[in-house]
Amino acid sequence: MLGENHALIFDFPEYRDVIHHLKETDEAFAQLAKEYHELDHKIRGLEVNAVPTTDENFVALKSRRVALKDELHKRLLNGHGG
Template sequence: MLGENHALMYEYPELKEKIHQLKLSDEAFAQMAKEYHDLDHEIRGLEVNGVPTTDSRFVELKARRVHLKDQLHARLVNGKG
């Protein structure tokens, strides 16, 4: 769905407390989470506002978001990523 919010808290509500803890205690996690948030915000802005962009740029942004989400999830469930 266009404009859907993919914030970590919505994607993993059962891990909300762990997300918060890692943002405070793990600098690498916090940086990745910020990049993920910024990408999600940019993607939603492009979708909702109909901002012109190339398909390849849009795909690149979404692929980066998925990659970050996978890394963040790995850290959340087993401390690696």
């Protein structure tokens, strides 16, 4: 769905408290979460506003978002950022 918000708390609601805790206590997790959030915002902006971009750029942005999400999910499963 175009423009769908993929914020971590929406995609992983069962980890809401862990996400908040790690953002406050783990600098590496917080940095990855910030990059993920900014990238998701950029992708949604491109989709919703129909901003022209190349397919290669769009795929690269979405691929990076998936890689970040996978890394963040692994850290959430550990229950700590590392």
